[in-house]
Amino acid sequence: QVQLAESGGGSVQAGGSLRLSCGYTSSSYCMGWFRQATGKEREGVARLDSGGSTSYADSVKGRFTISQDAAKNTLYLQMNNLKPEDTAMYYCASASSFGHIWWQDCRFSTWGQGTQVTVSS
Numbered sequence: 001q002v003q004l005a006e007s008g009g010g011s012v013q014a015g016g017s018l019r020l021s022c023g024y025t026s027s028s029y030c031m032g033w034f035r036q037a038t039g040k041e042r043e044g045v046a047r048l049d050s051g052g053s054t055s056y057a058d059s060v061k062g063r064f065t066i067s068q069d070a071a072k073n074t075l076y077l078q079m080n081n082l083k084p085e086d087t088a089m090y091y092c093a094s095a096s097s098f099g100h101i102w103w104q105d106c107r108f109s110t111w112g113q114g115t116q117v118t119v120s121s
Helices: none
Strands: 004-007 009-012 018-024 028-034 043-049 055-057 064-069 074-079 086-097 101-103 105-113 114-119
Touching: 004 086, 018 028, 018 086, 018 114, 028 064, 028 074, 028 101, 028 105, 043 064, 043 074, 055 064
Parallel strands: 009 114
Antiparallel strands: 004 018, 018 074, 028 043, 028 086, 043 055, 064 074, 086 105, 086 114, 101 105
């Protein structure tokens, strides 16, 4: 059973940066980041597959970077030039063959507890 735990959220002014971290007990063919703003449904932000290929939501391309340190069992989301519309709860996610949330050809099934990111203008 994969377990995930996010950290690194907080409050930042527009234009600032944050780096989120996600520790995991084991990797999968897809690892990713999702977010959910108040009153909105959860949306995919970024993901990478076991071959190292990455995908990003259009809204964050050029600003966010997903990466991992396999030796440390840690997934990262570097968030630069943050905007107020980035305010959301951010979740680390892991995929499996029977996941029910589809995004970028991955089926996500397991989620961390979430870490809040708040961007003020």
